[in-house]
Amino acid sequence: MTRGTRRILSALLAASVSLCVLFPASAPAARDIAAELRKERGRLLEMKAREEKTAQELTEAIRKEKQSKGRVGELQERLKRQKNLLSRIDRKVSALNDRLERAEKDVRELEAAHGQARTDLQRAEVVAFTVQKAEAGIPLHPSARERERHFMRLYLEADAEGIARITRARERKVEELSGLERQVAVTERKMAREKKVGDTLLSRQEEERRRLSGIEREKKRKEKELKSLRAKIARMESVISRVERQVKERERRARKAAGGKATAPRQFASLSGGLSAPLSGKVVSRFGRQHDTTFDVTIENRGVEIEAASGASVKSVGQGEVAFAGAVSGFGNVLIVQHGGGLFSVYGRLETFLVKQGEAVNKGSVVGRLPGSQSGKSVLYLELRAGGTAIDPTSVIPLDR
Amino acid sequence: MNEKPSLWWIDWRISRGPIVRESIGRFLFFCLLGFALLSLLLSGGVSRILAGRYAVTAVLRAEVPSGEGEGLARKAAALPPVRSATYQDPEAAWKEFLRAYPGLDPLRGTGENPLPGYIEIRIRPDRLTVKDVELVATALRAVPQVERVLAGEDWLPRLLLAGRLASWACWGVFGAFLAGFFLVGRLQERARAVALAGDFAFLAERGVSAGRLAFHRASGAALSGFLLAAVGTAAGGGVLFFSLRKYPILERVIGSPTDLLLPQTIASAVLFSVGAALLSGAASLLGWRAARPGRK
């Protein structure tokens, strides 16, 4: 059950309980009203159950939608990443191809340079041999000849060194070329794989989209249904409010008939002994109008929810008498303590009652316990009413927000 | 009349024609011989030619800059046996190399000049010996910027030997010409003595002793030989001087014309003239003696 649903039900319960508490032993008109109330209550409970179920279904649908959206989003994200990856791989392949082309060009150029260098070297050797043969015998300038032969040796050595350098460069380039070709092959295989993955993701995405569409359709249907239920509940509340007003009028007439003065409802601030927090915890749901972003609805909370340790003892906020202790659908075990003068405190979602209906309690008396949970936390619903009007508990009781 | 007859220039007084012809011939001969002598003295035989053909090459390391190379050349030129030291940068070496091997393509595949700069050291002609060359080569090898020294250690001894032989041959030829002069002179003296035998016999009859006659004739020949040699050498030297100034190739082979005016050159010319005088006197004596077989 979602929080919003709980708030709605809380509001209805509060109204119902108020009516029950305020008018326990009415006149025959009161019996009619009570019967009407019971009837309405029954209808309300039925509607509540339906609503709860619808809300649950809606919640489920929303959850599924969320999940599906999440998956779609995830798939989209993955597809985006995949596309980016493919783009990167494609760019990489292009870059590798460019490098491959350049490397091939370099290899061709190096081979040409190698061939040219070898030709140059051979020609230089022929020239050296020819010149030396032509100068056989006693040279006219022996020192110049000696120097020229030395320089020819340097020249030939430089040429040979150049050829060796070109050869080494060519070998490196060929190796680089082979490496690039392997890289290109690997990258292309990777690209094919990623493309396949991308295709798979696309198909999954399509599938999720289709599922999402189904969920959305379901969600719309549920929303529509919930709206209709809410409308019915609203109508029911107006009926109850009308009945309340009738009860109040009858009481006033009865008091007037008895010659008593109408007593103004009391305030919690003037309660003898003051008020104390029912337990140690943090307010997780505040009093008043709250906008539910999940359902995009505005809900009016009549009380607060206090998160405390699971299994914590719940105490009475003030001195009074247990007016009701029983189970209420959607709220679990509910305990109502009347403090006189139209002041009531309502404790919902208890697990156990430690007091009985009609038992007097003091401020801080343990009246029940919260249920245990795996998370170690449980939530207490607390509502304060004064003269039939819900007031913000945090305004009169020091609660941790 | 008891006066002793004067025997000076007796041949000239007896017969002038042949004397004039011989003197002219000898003068021209001494011109040529003087030219040859001075050429040999200046060139040291073939020393100058060899010194012009021979050079020590100090091949520098590739990273040595031009300024440093020129500085090294200046230092090398200060060595005692060195006549000149010239630095050639790598570009000049490359151009020289291409000229020597015209079949090479100057636009090489690598486009780089693999040759370093070098210093060409020329040795003085009078110091061109294995020992002095080794001195220069050792000094150059000690320089860290020098990669290698090419001094032709393999063929230099043969070259110097050939040079010495050629110099000896040149001097030998000169000596041969001088010996030829002596022989020809002796023959001329003999012929003249034979031609003037009647006159000499006439003189001998009149109390002129053969020895005195021979002495005076030889002395005259020596003196005329000295004068002819001196003037001929001077004339030859003058021709050589102007030839050296006009034809630079001769200066490269023989030497500087100003070296002709050096005291040692002039002293050598004077010594040559003295030698020519002695040879002329000896030729006169021997020719006289050969012309008088059995004569008392």
Next chain:
Amino acid sequence: MIEGFRLGVYSRGATLWDGLDFAFGDAAVWFVTGPPASGKTLLLSILRGERRPDAGDVLVSGESLYRGNAALARAWRASCGHVPEQAITGAPPTVGDLFRRSALVGGAVRETERKERTDGLLEMVGLRGASTWRISEMSISERVRACLAAELLRGPKILFCDGVVAGAGVPSWEMLWGLFRALAREGNTVILAERRIPERWALAAGDPEPVGPFRVYRLPGPAAEGKGGPG
């Protein structure tokens, strides 16, 4: 005065003559005759100091020619005039060269003097203008006379003539007679060596002095013409 003491000559393996004494006074013309191969030329060469005798000595003005100062002997020879029998030994090309040669011996005969006196002397011996004649083209008589004239260029104190009279020929005897006598008159001594003396000269000389194989005539001077005999 020329004196020969105990002169002896050994020639061709035999003694030619030995122990001969001669005395030739100054300023006279002496004529020595002898048969062929008697050694006349040899005698003249000994007297001139050219050939050392195998025996004896020659004195010139009291000085030994062969046993004394060699320089004196050379000076004596240089001062003598000699016309050999062959007239010209190693003949020069021309008569002028003859005179040039003669002038060499005489240190004081300058070139100009020689040139001046050459023609005069040649004319005196009957060879006028013969200075340019080639010796090889001249007759014996001409050569003898040219040689005589060339010797006279130096003005020798003693003149030795070997075969000059016979060589000059009969036509020249008169000239020679006059010439020699003129020389003697001037204080010079002329010693002639001939095979025979011209008859006129012999008559003028008188009886000769026999010296070994030789006959020595002393021809008188112009003042003593007709008288002869060795001094």
